[in-house]
Amino acid sequence: MAPLTVFALVVAVLAVSSSAPLIAFASAPALAIAFWRNGLASVALTPVALGPRRGEVRDAIRGSRRRAGMFCLLAGLALAAHFGTWMPSVQLGTVATSTALVATQPVWQGLIAAWQGRRPSAAGWTGIALAVAGAAWATGADVGVSGQAVLADVLAVLGAIFAAIYTALGEQARAALSTTTYTWICYGVCAVVLAAVCVTGGIPLHGYDGRTWAAILALVAGAQLLGHSMFNYALEHTSATTVSVLILLEVPGAALLAWLWLGQTPRAGALPGLGLLLAGVAVTILGAARANRRAGAPALAD
Template sequence: MAVLAISSSAPLIAYAAAPALAIAFWRNAFAATVLAPAVGATRRPELTKLGWRGVLACALAGAALAGHFGTWVPSAKYTSIAAATALVATQPVWQGLIALAQGRRLPGVVWTGIAVAIAGAVVATGSDFATSGRAFTGDLLALAGGLMGAVYTAFGERVRATTSTLTYTSICYGACAVLLLIVCVAGGVRLHSYPATTWLAILAMTAGPQLLGHSMFNYALQRVAATTVSVLFLLEVPGAALLGWLWLGQTPRGGQLPGLGLLVVGVAIVVLGARRLMRLSPTPPEGA
């Protein structure tokens, strides 16, 4: 159910007749609106204990999340659903490189996975560059989305060690929505007057990928190894491509497929090899 929920994200973005940044803003704003009353009713002592430093840490994660949505959501408008989903799934690769910058040693198998993923990304984006400059721009945005997703997880990992998921996500989504709203207003992005079908798509994104999908993965982490959950996340790539084909008629280009397949294999190698990194980390990261 969680895989199906997150797989619907890119097809819904491509379907919605609204500016990409507006979609990113509304899905976070709606999610924060849903979570805030629950936090106020059940987490007041935690909010008091959190203090301004804790709130600031959650807000910094929200800023990184704004960078993630602000790049990946537009990518689903520029390139194919399959390419956008596969390239943003490089997040574990960026996560490994962030761990390296923090002084952790990467096992050799992780470096192998990074090399395979990079080779796949080069093949996939090279195919798009030869086909369309717009698609190539979308590929680069999706890669940036994966990088910002890794930064978001790195910030959130420390906060979640002492903060409940409900409190953390409420503050994080709220901060993300505020930053995206500022960007939308400054850039003159239209935030209203959409057709009813677009509002339904945005609400579906909020209920499905934003609240249901990731929440179910976080719940599963209490009973399933984080490595297993991370590999299951990769099922979003074929899931989104299948939904895009059946619903929107988006058939992945033949030149993309070898690169996308290689990329997914490389990311899976990184995730499986990261088991050794997890032993060095006091608090394994949850799903974003």
């Protein structure tokens, strides 16, 4: 890879690794943080969405691309469910376990593909089995800690499932819409849903101290905008498989930051399960990439 691509990937991994520690650090309800994270990101994209992309946005709302716009709406709902489950898990449990469990998204993605008729390969099923076993091991280690730790694990797994649904819906929307239009609509819908939940539940959206606002702004600039932008840039110069595997570095990166910054030492009993889980996710990703290459081989030969 070119030095600039390597630099982009390093920046992206560092940016997304800061997400969970910043959520744990902020003295604000998780759902409120999720609202501001998506709302401010949507505001940042507005000049482009309502400028050069205005025609595309109009088509997605009431024009020829309304079907894609509907997928954007559904993806925004799934994204709200993802943030509404995973972000509370970070505050209830440990950064290391919550980040590792939400990283099982590719496993659930494979099961969604199987439900759609695109069955995973043998390697994919092996990876799914390893990841599920690792998640069970890590969660079982938390049973002896507290009921709150187990709840955090369950919420993190639900966050991974909703992230997979969000990605599957986004795949349908992206077939007809640009990244900017899709993310602007999706983030906006997610923010509106989370705002409604916060207002209904009496969750305060303001009145935080300076360090909490700094953490929220760092989340928006880092994980939400910079991290994903750098990954998207790298996708133009390297394979999606490489990027997907490198994203797994978020797990040890977040654990290291939580240890250095928050004093959260990963529980020894959960570490073997987390290692098995990550190995399973990596095998799932690599198996899916190999199956895609084989499926594409005849078309290339023609």
